[in-house]
Amino acid sequence: MAIHTPPPVLEVRNVSVRFGGVAALTDVSMAVWPGEVVALVGDNGAGKSTLVKTISGIQQPDAGEILVAGRAHAMKGPQDAAAAGIQTVYQDLALCDNLDTVQNLFLGREICLPWWKGRRMDRARMEKRAREVLSDLDVKIRDTRVPSSSLSGGQRQSVAICRSILANPQVVLLDEPTAALGVAQRKQVLALIERLKAQGRAVVIISHDIGDVQQIADRVVVLRLGRKVAEVTRGGYSRDELIAAMTGALDAAELAALRKELAHG
Amino acid sequence: MADLSSDPKALSGRTGFSRMNRHDLMTALATRWRMVPVLIALALIWTYFSWANPLFISPRNLSNLSLQIVVTAIVALGLMFVLVVGEIDLSVAASGAVSAAISAGLAVNAGVDIGIAILVGLGVGAGIGALQGVIVTWFRAPAFIVTLGMSLILQGILLDLLPEGTNLISLVGTPLGKVATLYLSPGMGIALLVAMTALYGFLSWQSWRANHQQALGGSLLREVLLPTAAIAIAGAAAVAVFNAYRGVPGLVAFLLVLLAAFSYVTTQTRFGLYLYAVGANAEAARRAGISVPLVRIAAFTLTGLFAALGGMIAAGRVLGVSPDSADTTLLLEAIAAAVIGGVSLFGGRGSVWAALIGALVIGSVSNGMLLINASTQTRLEVQGAILTLAVVLDALLSRRGGAR
Numbered sequence: 001m002a003i004h005t006p007p008p009v010l011e012v013r014n015v016s017v018r019f020g021g022v023a024a025l026t027d028v029s030m031a032v033w034p035g036e037v038v039a040l041v042g043d044n045g046a047g048k049s050t051l052v053k054t055i056s057g058i059q060q061p062d063a064g065e066i067l068v069a070g071r072a073h074a075m076k077g078p079q080d081a082a083a084a085g086i087q088t089v090y091q092d093l094a095l096c097d098n099l100d101t102v103q104n105l106f107l108g109r110e111i112c113l114p115w116w117k118g119r120r121m122d123r124a125r126m127e128k129r130a131r132e133v134l135s136d137l138d139v140k141i142r143d144t145r146v147p148s149s150s151l152s153g154g155q156r157q158s159v160a161i162c163r164s165i166l167a168n169p170q171v172v173l174l175d176e177p178t179a180a181l182g183v184a185q186r187k188q189v190l191a192l193i194e195r196l197k198a199q200g201r202a203v204v205i206i207s208h209d210i211g212d213v214q215q216i217a218d219r220v221v222v223l224r225l226g227r228k229v230a231e232v233t234r235g236g237y238s239r240d241e242l243i244a245a246m247t248g249a250l251d252a253a254e255l256a257a258l259r260k261e262l263a264h265g
Numbered sequence: 266m267a268d269l270s271s272d273p274k275a276l277s278g279r280t281g282f283s284r285m286n287r288h289d290l291m292t293a294l295a296t297r298w299r300m301v302p303v304l305i306a307l308a309l310i311w312t313y314f315s316w317a318n319p320l321f322i323s324p325r326n327l328s329n330l331s332l333q334i335v336v337t338a339i340v341a342l343g344l345m346f347v348l349v350v351g352e353i354d355l356s357v358a359a360s361g362a363v364s365a366a367i368s369a370g371l372a373v374n375a376g377v378d379i380g381i382a383i384l385v386g387l388g389v390g391a392g393i394g395a396l397q398g399v400i401v402t403w404f405r406a407p408a409f410i411v412t413l414g415m416s417l418i419l420q421g422i423l424l425d426l427l428p429e430g431t432n433l434i435s436l437v438g439t440p441l442g443k444v445a446t447l448y449l450s451p452g453m454g455i456a457l458l459v460a461m462t463a464l465y466g467f468l469s470w471q472s473w474r475a476n477h478q479q480a481l482g483g484s485l486l487r488e489v490l491l492p493t494a495a496i497a498i499a500g501a502a503a504v505a506v507f508n509a510y511r512g513v514p515g516l517v518a519f520l521l522v523l524l525a526a527f528s529y530v531t532t533q534t535r536f537g538l539y540l541y542a543v544g545a546n547a548e549a550a551r552r553a554g555i556s557v558p559l560v561r562i563a564a565f566t567l568t569g570l571f572a573a574l575g576g577m578i579a580a581g582r583v584l585g586v587s588p589d590s591a592d593t594t595l596l597l598e599a600i601a602a603a604v605i606g607g608v609s610l611f612g613g614r615g616s617v618w619a620a621l622i623g624a625l626v627i628g629s630v631s632n633g634m635l636l637i638n639a640s641t642q643t644r645l646e647v648q649g650a651i652l653t654l655a656v657v658l659d660a661l662l663s664r665r666g667g668a669r
C-alpha cells in the first residue's frame with residue numbers, strides 16, 4: 001500500500017453486523033482514497049447494501065468502526081454521516097415525480113428569503129446553484145422546471161447523484177446506480193461517476209454488472225456471505241475470476257493465488 | 266469517456282419525436298395546464314345554460330350562484346390539503362357541523378362574545394383534524410376508515426349538542442346569521458380587485474427581478490405583465506357583474522382572499538412544497554430530512570380548520586344548526602369539487618384554485634338545472650357523469666405522470 005501515502009478518506013475497520021441469527025457482515029475492512037472509485041460486488045444477500053447502510057449511518061455496526069479522514073466517527077444516523085462528508089444515493093432514487101429538477105435537488109434544504117420578505121423560497125438562487133452543479137457534472141437537462149416524471153431514467157439517476165453533490169461530500173456511496181438503465185443512460189451515469197472522481201471525491205459503488213465494474217472501478221471488493229473474500233485492483237483480475245470469487249466457485253488455492261495477486265497489485 | 270452529447274435521446278429526443286411530444290403534452294396537462302380542460306368544461310356548461318335560459322347569466326343569478334358555492338369551495342380547499350399528501354378526510358361535513366354547533370351554542374345560548382365563539386369553533390375543527398392526523402400517522406390506520414368512524418362519532422356528538430326537542434340552534438337575528446347578506450360597496454369591490462392584482466403583480470415582478478439578478482433570464486411580458494393583466498381583466502369582469510347587482514358578496518370576497526393566501530402558502534413556502542413532496546414520495550421526503558408525520562398532521566389540521574369554517578358559513582346561510590348540517594351532500598360535493606378542479610386522488614397534485622373552479626362547475630350545474638326546470642334525477646346524473654369524467658382524467662394523467 002505504499003502508493004497511497006495520504007490517509008484514506010474513508011476506512012471501515014473490522015465491521016460486523018448481525019440481524020438476529022444472520023451474520024450480514026463479518027469482520028469486514030476496507031479503505032477508500034480521494035479520487036478513487038471502489039466497487040462492492042457480491043451475490044444477492046452478500047451484505048453489500050448492509051455495508052453501505054453502515055457507512056451512511058443507517059445501520060449501527062455490532063463491532064468495528066468507521067473512520068473518516070483518519071478519525072473514528074460514531075454515526076447514529078444519516079445526518080451524522082452527512083456532517084462527516086458522506087452522501088448516499090439509494091437504489092430506489094428517492095426523487096419526487098411531481099417536483100421539478102430544482103425542487104428535487106434542494107428538497108429539505110431550500111433557500112428561503114427572510115421573514116420580512118414573506119419567507120418565500122428563493123427560487124432564483126436555487127435555480128442558479130442547480131444549474132452550476134448540473135453543468136459542473138455535465139448533466140444535460142433541457143428544462144429544469146418540468147416535473148421529474150418527464151425525465152429519462154439516466155437523467156433521474158443523474159439528478160439523484162447531483163442532489164448528493166450539493167452538500168459537497170468527500171465520499172459518495174451509490175447503491176446500484178446503473179440497475180434498470182438502458183445502454184445509453186448507463187453510459188451517462190458512468191461518465192458522471194468519472195467526473196465525481198475527477199473532482200477528487202471518493203466513490204463507493206455497488207454493482208451487479210461486471211462490465212461496469214471493469215470499466216469504472218479502480219479497486220473491487222468482493223463480499224460473499226458477509227465476508228470480504230477478495231480485493232483486486234484495476235487490470236489485476238479477469239471477469240471469470242471475479243465471478244468465481246463472488247459465487248464461491250473458486251477453490252481455496254485459486255483464491256490464495258488471487259489474494260497474492262492482490263497483495264502485489 | 267462517454268460523452269453525453271453523443272447520446273441523442275438525452276438532448277432533444279430526435280428519435281420518436283411525436284411520441285415525446287405527446288408525453289410532454291400529457292405532462293403539461295397534468296401540471297401547468299391542468300386547469301385548461303376544467304375551464305373549457307365550465308365555459309361549455311355556462312354557454313349551454315345561458316342558451317337554455319338567459320336568466321342564468323343575469324348578474325343576480327351569477328351573484329347568487331357565487332354565494333351558493335362558497336361553502337363547497339371552502340371545504341374543498343380544506344380537502345385539498347389531505348388529498349395532496351395522499352390521504353382523505355370523510356368527516357369534514359360532520360366536523361363542520363359540530364364546530365358550528367359549538368360556536369352557535371356558545372354565542373346564542375351561552376352569550377359568549379361572537380368572535381370568541383367563532384375562534385373556539387375553529388379550534389375544535391382544527392383539533393378534530395389534528396386528532397385524525399395523529400391517529401392516521403401514528404397507528405398507520407387507513408384514513409378512509411378512521412375519518413369515516415370519526416364522522417359517525419361526530420354525527421352523534423352533534424345530536425348531543427343540539428337542544429332536545431327542537432334539535433335546532435337558530436341563528437336568526439345573530440351576527441352569524443347575517444354573513445350571507447353582506448355585500449361590499451361598489452368602491453370596496455374595486456379596491457379589493459386593485460389590491461389583489463397589485464399584490465400578484467408585485468410578487469411576480471419580484472421573482473422576475475430575482476431571476477434577472479441571477480442572470481437566469483425570463484421575459485417580463487410573459488412572466489409578469491400578461492398574467493397580471495389576465496387577472497385584472499377577469500377580476501374586472503367579475504366585479505362589474507357583482508356591482509351590477511348588489512356588489513361583491515362579502516363571503517365571496519372572503520373566499521377569494523383565503524384562496525389567494527393559501528395559494529401563496531402552497532406555491533411559495535417550504536411547507537407548501539413539503540405537502541406535495543410527501544404526497545408524491547413520502548420515503549424520498551423522509552430521506553430529505555422532512556418530518557413526514559408532522560406534514561401529514563398539519564394537512565389534516567388545515568382540513569379540519571376549513572371544515573369548521575365551512576360549517577359555520579353554512580349555518581349562517583341557512584340560519585341555524587340542525588342534524589341536517591352534517592348532511593353528507595356537502596362532503597360529496599366538496600370531494601367532487603376538488604377532484605373536478607384537478608386535485609389528484611393519488612396524492613401530490615392539485616392547486617388551491619381547484620376548489621374554486623371545481624365548486625363553480627358543481628354549483629353551475631345545480632343552479633342551471635334548477636333554472637331550466639330539470640328533474641333531480643337529471644341533475645344527479647349530469648353531476649355524476651362530470652365527476653366520473655374528472656376521475657378518469659385524473660387516473661389517466663396520474664398514470665402518465667408516474668410512468669417513469
Ligand SMILES: Nc1ncnc2c1ncn2[C@@H]1O[C@H](COP(=O)(O)OP(=O)(O)OP(=O)(O)O)[C@@H](O)[C@H]1O
Nearest residue numbers: 019022023024042043044045046047048049050051
Ligand atoms: N433489516 C434486516 N433484517 C434482517 N436481515 C437483514 C436485514 N437487512 C439485510 N438482512 C440480511 O443480511 C444479508 C445481507 O443483505 P444485503 O441487503 O446487505 O445484501 P446485498 O449484498 O445488498 O444483496 P442484493 O444484491 O440482493 O442487494 C441478507 O441475508 C439479508 O437477508
Ligand SMILES: [Mg+2]
Nearest residue numbers: 048049050175
Ligand atoms: Mg442490495
